[in-house]
Amino acid sequence: MPITDKDIIYEDNHLLAVNKRAGYLVQADPGGDEPLEDMVNRYLTHKYQKPNGAFVGVVHRLDRPVSGLILFAKTSKGLERMQRLFKDRQIQKTYWAVVRTPPESPEGKLVHWLSRDRKQNITKAHLQEAPNRVRAELDYRLIGELGGYYLIEVYPVTGRTHQIRVQLAAMGCPIVGDHKYGYPRGSLRRTICLHAKKLVFVHPIKKEPMELKAGLPRDGFWERFELFEQ
Numbered sequence: 001m002p003i004t005d006k007d008i009i010y011e012d013n014h015l016l017a018v019n020k021r022a023g024y025l026v027q028a029d030p031g032g033d034e035p036l037e038d039m040v041n042r043y044l045t046h047k048y049q050k051p052n053g054a055f056v057g058v059v060h061r062l063d064r065p066v067s068g069l070i071l072f073a074k075t076s077k078g079l080e081r082m083q084r085l086f087k088d089r090q091i092q093k094t095y096w097a098v099v100r101t102p103p104e105s106p107e108g109k110l111v112h113w114l115s116r117d118r119k120q121n122i123t124k125a126h127l128q129e130a131p132n133r134v135r136a137e138l139d140y141r142l143i144g145e146l147g148g149y150y151l152i153e154v155y156p157v158t159g160r161t162h163q164i165r166v167q168l169a170a171m172g173c174p175i176v177g178d179h180k181y182g183y184p185r186g187s188l189r190r191t192i193c194l195h196a197k198k199l200v201f202v203h204p205i206k207k208e209p210m211e212l213k214a215g216l217p218r219d220g221f222w223e224r225f226e227l228f229e230q
Contacts, residue, residue, distance in 0.1 A: 001021075002039055002042060002043065003018060003036070003039045003040065003043050004043075007019050007020075007021075009069060009212055009213070009214055010210075010212050011074075012203075012206070013074065013075070014073060014074055014075050014077065014078030014205050015059075015071060015072070015073060015074065015078050015082065015203075016040065016044070016071070016072045016073075016074055017069060017070070017071050017072075017199075017212050017214075018036065018040065018069075018070050018071075018072065019067070019068065019069060019214040019215060020036060020062055020066075020067055020068060020069070020070045020196070020214075021067060021217070022064075022065055022066060022067040022191035022192070022217060022219075023064060023065060023190070023191055024036045024039075024064065025064050026058060026061045026062060026064075026070065027058055027061070036070070037056055037058055037072070040054075040056050040072050041053060041054050041056045044056065044074065054074070055073075055074060055075060055076065056072055056073070056074070057072060057073035057074075057075075057076065057078070057079030058072065058073075059071040059072060059073055059079060059082045059083055059086065060083075060086050060159070062196055063162065063165070063192075063194075065177070065178075065190075065191040065192040065194075066191075066192065066194045066195070066196060067191070067194075067195045067196070067214075067217050068095070068194075068195040068196030068197060068214040069196045069197065069198065069199055069212055069213070069214035070196065071199065071212075077205065078204070078205060081204030081205060082204055084204070085201055085202075085204055086159065089157065089158075090201060090202070091199055091200070091201045092155070092198075092199070092200040092201065093155065093156050093159075093196070093198070093199060094153060094154070094155055094196075094197045094198040094199075094200075095153070095154040095155075095156070095164055095194060095195060095196055095197055096143075096151060096152070096153060096154070096194070096195045096197050096216075096225070097151075097152045097154055097164065097168060097175050097193060097194045097195075098149050098150070098151055098152075098175065098176045098193035098194075098225070099149070099150050099152060099168065099173040099174065099175055099176060099193075100148065100149060100150070100176060100183075101150070101172055101173050101174075102142060102145070102150045102173070103140070103142060103150075103152065103171055103172075103173050104171075104172075106141065106142040107139075107140060107141035107142065108139070108140060109137065109138070109139050109140075110136075110137070110138050110139075110140065110167045110168075110170070110171060111135070111136070111137050112125040112126060112127065112135075112136050112166075112167055112170060113125075113126045113127070113128060113129050113130065113133035113134065113135055113136070114126070114133060114134050114135075114136045114160050114161075114163065114166065115130075115132060115133050116161060122162075122180060123160070123161055123162040123163070123165075123166045124166065125166045125167055125169075125170040134158075134160055135158065136158050136160045136163045136167060137156075137157040137158050138154055138155060138156040138157060138158075138163065138164060138167055139154075139155040139157070140152050140153065140154045140155070140168075141153050143228050144228055146224055146225065147224070149176065150173075151225050151228055152168070152173070153197075154168070162180075162181070164194060165178055165180070165181045165192070165194065166181055168181075169181035169182045175192050175193055175194050176192065176193040177190070177191055177192040177193055178192040178193075178194070193221070193222070195214065195216060195217065195222065196214060197213065197214060198211065198212065198213045198214070199211075199212045200212075216229075
């Protein structure tokens with residue numbers, strides 16, 4: 001399904017923010033499904049009638065089963081400068097995660113050292129530093145509960161592969177639908193309940209403060225948590 005104007009959160013000459021649907025790839029993989037990167041290229045090519053196609057740069061990534069806010073660059077200048085902001089941790093990121101087991105503490109900080117099994121595409125969380133492990137840090141707070149589901153707001157400090165998923169699971173709070181990281185199988189959900197909610201940063205070219213937000217998915221599940229939105 002192609003992206004439309006409804007999927008666009010923000011656009012200027014250098015950046016495009018999209019509310020990614022869960023299940024969409026960001027970049028191509030061997031599976032052959034059309035990635036969001038190509039959908040954005042097609043959207044911009046059509047919108048601006050570019051016969052040679054549009055420039056689309058992938059600034060950062062979201063896992064395939066994750067929904068929410070993702071940025072693309074429309075110029076090489078925008079791409080380089082936004083990637084530097086992410087690398088230098090000049091971006092404040094906020095995610096929402098839904099779990100069935102509440103955390104022991106309503107708010108806190110998680111620090112782990114992560115290792116990657118690339119063959120299995122799984123990240124493992126460890127409490128001790130060791131070779132081939134990278135430090136992962138996030139802050140979280142419990143927002144509320146609805147019908148046995150708990151909504152957690154997550155603020156990742158680092159940006160490691162599967163970081164939020166594995167760190168919440170290591171805390172005993174696997175994300176709803178995330179069978180890879182311990183959520184019980186048998187769930188009817190084909191995606192996981194992790195949503196990239198907000199990015200706050202200074203626009204690297206216009207030098208203006210930016211606060212971008214992605215609305216919750218309209219999938220029959222996430223809507224119930226809209227009452228927690230400010």
